[in-house]
Amino acid sequence: MSEVKISWWEPTDRERQWLRRYTSSDQHKCAATGGYCNAMFELGEADVLYTKDGYIAGDRDNRKPADGDHRWPKACNACGRPFGDDDPHQLFGKQIYICEATGERSTLDKVPVGGCWDAWWISERRREGPTGSGYMVGPDHRSLVVKLPGNHDWHIDSRASNCTKPDEREHSCWVRHGRPEDGTLHVDKNGNTCAAGAGSIAVPGFHGFLHHGVLRDC
Numbered sequence: 766m767s768e769v770k771i772s773w774w775e776p777t778d779r780e781r782q783w784l785r786r787y788t789s790s791d792q793h794k795c796a797a798t799g800g801y802c803n804a805m806f807e808l809g810e811a812d813v814l815y816t817k818d819g820y821i822a823g824d825r826d827n828r829k830p831a832d833g834d835h836r837w838p839k840a841c842n843a844c845g846r847p848f849g850d851d852d853p854h855q856l857f858g859k860q861i862y863i864c865e866a867t868g869e870r871s872t873l874d875k876v877p878v879g880g881c882w883d884a885w886w887i888s889e890r891r892r893e894g895p896t897g898s899g900y901m902v903g904p905d906h907r908s909l910v911v912k913l914p915g916n917h918d919w920h921i922d923s924r925a926s927n928c929t930k931p932d933e934r935e936h937s938c939w940v941r942h943g944r945p946e947d948g949t950l951h952v953d954k955n956g957n958t959c960a961a962g963a964g965s966i967a968v969p970g971f972h973g974f975l976h977h978g979v980l981r982d983c
Contacts, residue, residue: 768981769879771911773945774862774871776885780821781872782808784829785857786838786848797843804838804848805857813860820886821860829856865946876912879980881945884908884920897957898924899934903941909950911975917968921952921975930959939964948978 783805790801814822830836832854840847859872862882873882887901887908896902903909903922911919924931925938940956943949952975953964965974965983973982 768979771879771881771945771948771950771975771978771980772864772866772877774864774873774876774880774882776882777861777863777870778813779810779861780813780858781861782811783857784808784834784837785855786852787855788841788846788848788852793846795841795844796846797841802841802844802846802848802852804840804842806836806838808836810861811858813858821858825856825858829854873918874916878912878914880912881950882910884910895935896922896937897935898922898928898938899936903937905944909941909945911980913966913968913980914971915969917971919966919968925959925961927961928959929961933959938962939966943978945978950975951977 785803785805787804788802793802794800795802811828814825814828816822837854838848859874861870861872862876863870864880871877876882885908892906894900896904896906901908901920901923907922909921911921913919921939921941922937928938930936936957936959938959938961939952940954940958942951942953942955954962965972971982973980
């Protein structure tokens with residue numbers, strides 16, 4: 766990757782759903798991954814189910830089919846171990862986002878490199894009050910994330926791992942300016958910040974900058 770323009774993604778009221786079986790890793794270690802056994806069968810799309818407070822509901826038990834439904838996975842995708850009767854039956858969902866510029870729809874784990882969204886489950890709680898890396902919220906009271914190469918998520922308003930002011934909550938390790946919606950999002954060290962880095966972001970396989978709406982390699 767040399768450079769990619771930032772694209773803005775908004776949440777919809779739809780989600781993709783799966784029937785999921787799994788075994789907690791503290792009860793059984795997957796022979797193939799060393800973690801937990803897991804398998805999912807994709808159902809398709811459905812309306813997002815919200816709680817009375819406006820958050821996505823984790824409890825979907827009243828929507829899932831009976832445990833005897835033939836679509837429930839029978840064995841772990843990685844190691845092939847059969848699931849037992851006591852292993853959970855979960856109706857699993859991921860909210861669908863839409864790119865305003867292109868109309869493309871995706872769950873956040875599949876958003877292309879350069880995709881940007883507001884982690885509203887963080888920013889919703891901080892519409893007012895202090896901002897900064899200690900609160901994971903930027904100056905516009907949003908909590909912006911950008912998709913990097915290798916399917917890494919860069920939470921711009923979070924605290925850098927090499928932050929030099931960990932006890933000062935209101936500074937920003939990455940200082941952002943502009944807006945992702947109009948292509949002016951820019952990240953540097955020009956503002957109330959710390960001495961960590963020069964405004965770049967480094968993850969396995971990528972090191973670069975977000976300048977003037979464009980994500981670039983160093």
